[in-house]
Every structure is written in C-alpha cells, then in structure tokens.
Amino acid sequence: MSVYDDETKFKKAEHDFINEALANVYDNILRIEEKELKKSSFSDITVKEVHLVHAISLHEPKSASQIAKKMHLSRGTLTVNLRNLERKGLIHRTKNSQDQRVTDITLTKRGRVLYRAHNAFHSKMVDRFLAGFNLDELKVVKHALVNLQDFLDELT
Amino acid sequence: MSVYDDETKFKKAEHDFINEALANVYDNILRIEEKELKKSSFSDITVKEVHLVHAISLHEPKSASQIAKKMHLSRGTLTVNLRNLERKGLIHRTKNSQDQRVTDITLTKRGRVLYRAHNAFHSKMVDRFLAGFNLDELKVVKHALVNLQDFLDELT
DNA sequence: CAAAAAAGGTTTGATATTCAAACAAAAATA
DNA sequence: TATTTTTGTTTGAATATCAAACCTTTTTTG
Known part of the structure; x- marks a missing residue:
C-alpha cells in the first residue's frame, strides 16, 4: 500500500465527510433560526x-x-x-x-x-x-467558497 | 496604520464575503437542483x-x-x-x-x-x-465545517 | 394472562405559501 | 397621441405542512 493510496483513501473519506456536512448545515441553520426566533421577542x-x-x-x-x-x-x-x-x-x-x-x-x-x-x-x-485560522487558512476557506460559487454560476 | 490594522481590516472584508457566500449558496443549490431535474428524465x-x-x-x-x-x-x-x-x-x-x-x-x-x-x-x-487543495488545505476546509457544526450543535 | 399504554401509520381539517393569469394605474416609447 | 411596458394587486388553484383524532398492532404492567 503506497503513500499515494493512503492519501487517496484519506481524501475520499474527507470528501464524504464534507459532502455530508454541506448537506446538513443548511437545514440545521434554518431550524436553529426558527428556534431562536421562538425564544425571542419575535416569536410571531x-x-x-x-x-x-x-x-x-x-x-x-x-x-x-x-x-x-x-x-x-x-x-x-x-x-x-x-x-x-x-x-x-x-x-x-x-x-x-x-x-x-x-x-x-x-x-x-x-x-x-x-x-x-x-x-x-x-x-x-x-x-x-473561521475560529482559530490565520490569514492563509482563511484564504483557503474563502477559496473553497469561491470554487463552489463558480460551480453554481456555471450551472445557472 | 499598523500591520495589525491592515490585517484586521482584511479579515473583516473576508468575514463579510464569507457571510454573504454562505447565505447565498444554499438557495442557489436548490434552484440548480430544480433546474437539473426539469431537464432530466425526472421532470415530474x-x-x-x-x-x-x-x-x-x-x-x-x-x-x-x-x-x-x-x-x-x-x-x-x-x-x-x-x-x-x-x-x-x-x-x-x-x-x-x-x-x-x-x-x-x-x-x-x-x-x-x-x-x-x-x-x-x-x-x-x-x-x-475542494478543487486544487492539498491535504493540509483540505484539512482546513474540513475544520471550518466542523467548527460550524459544533456551533450549530450547541444551539440545538 | 388481561387490561392499559405506547407506537406506527393514516385520515381529516385548517393554515401557509406559492404561482400564473387577469387586472388597473402610471410611465416610457413609438 | 396611441401603444407598449412596468409596477403592483387580486384571484383561483395547487401544494405542503401540522395537530389531532383514529385504528391496528405491539409492548408494558398490574
């Protein structure tokens, strides 16, 4: 088993994890926004x-x-x-x-x-x-989101 | 104007950008999924x-x-x-x-x-x-998503 | 073991959200 | 000036959702 295979396998796992995370995040945000509203003076x-x-x-x-x-x-x-x-x-x-x-x-x-x-x-x-990231890391995160936007723009 | 101020200002801009991007992404995904379905054999x-x-x-x-x-x-x-x-x-x-x-x-x-x-x-x-990222960069992106999930879990 | 409680799924009635189409008024254009 | 376009509203139909009442089946309990 080469380093390449290990890296490939690792990337596959991360890929799946990130897929799942992206799919879940938004529903959770909406649910929490709903919940926070209910508790606030904006329950209506x-x-x-x-x-x-x-x-x-x-x-x-x-x-x-x-x-x-x-x-x-x-x-x-x-x-x-x-x-x-x-x-x-x-x-x-x-x-x-x-x-x-x-x-x-x-x-x-x-x-x-x-x-x-x-x-x-x-x-x-x-x-x-973005907690705990330095500038370079922050740029990586931003880059990922730009990637995603580009992908979506192409399909629009 | 110190380096610290520059960095702070930069981070603020990135923060706003990322906020906007996160807010937009989900709606766009749903719209594109809708569109792709319409074009496919699953238009119903x-x-x-x-x-x-x-x-x-x-x-x-x-x-x-x-x-x-x-x-x-x-x-x-x-x-x-x-x-x-x-x-x-x-x-x-x-x-x-x-x-x-x-x-x-x-x-x-x-x-x-x-x-x-x-x-x-x-x-x-x-x-x-994740296009173009090496393993370390990939870990940064994953870390960001884990951060987000943790935040949401705390509020659930 | 028999009675009561719980769990799975369905139905019903009410409410929310959305769209397309028809409409009226105002503005732009020909 | 006459026609077309734009802006916003109303209307009628379609869809999605929930809570509550309901029926079966299973589990728990006395």
Missing part, C-alpha cells in the same frame, strides 16, 4: 419573513419588484408577503414620489431590530466558522 | 422529493417513522409524501414481517437511479469545492 415572525427583512435591508428604500427579484418570488407572492410584514409591524409601504407605480419598502424600527439581530446571529456563526 | 419530481429519496437511501429498508424523524416531518405529512413517491414509481411500501405496524420503505429501480444521479451531482459539487 417566521424564518422566511426574517429573510425577507434581510433582503429589504437597512439601506435605501427598495421597490417591491427589486425585492421579488432578489428573493426569486413572483410579484403576486411578494404582495402577500409584504402585506403580512406590514401587519406585523416590520415594514412601511409608501408611494414613491418620482414614480407613482412603485411602492417604497423600508424597515420600521421593529424591522431594523430584527435585521440587526439576524445579522448578529450570522456574524457569530461566521466567527465560529 | 420535485427537489423535496429528491431529498426524501436521499433520506430513504439505497441501504436497508426504512420505516416511515425513521424517515420522518430524519427529515423532521410529522408522520401525517410523511404519509402524504410517501403516497406521492409511490404514485411516481420511486418507492415500494411493504408491511414489515416482524412488526405488522411498520411499513418498510425501499427504493424502486427508478428511485435508485434518481438517488445515484443526485449523489453524483453532490459529489461533483464537492469535487469542485
């Missing part, structure tokens, strides 16, 4: 709604169409979603003064609090993801 | 159904309850899902001979073909994720 908010709030973001007002595009939702679906976000006090809807067709969407104070809480969670997660 | 199958088939797997027959647990679905929901999988010719349902309460779920030939196709897709994805 679903994970999907948090992701909508994330897409709206703190920055300039966005039109419904922009958000729909970003979230890959039909305009009809977004209308329903935005109505719910408004009902739950997360967003404001105002007519755009330049273009009367468009509705400007902005976060309310409550929406901004939720946005920041969600960001903090993700930030903590990335901290842990 | 949804991504959710593929993931059910993955949970059933090629190995020993599984009970409906085992699958429901793995997929975090209620038993009622799973009954509906399995009925659809059966209708689409992906699974067999047989009474377990040891315990008449249990239904054994196994993949049909078509189900196995789908399982292998889905596995092949994921395998190719991991290949690309």
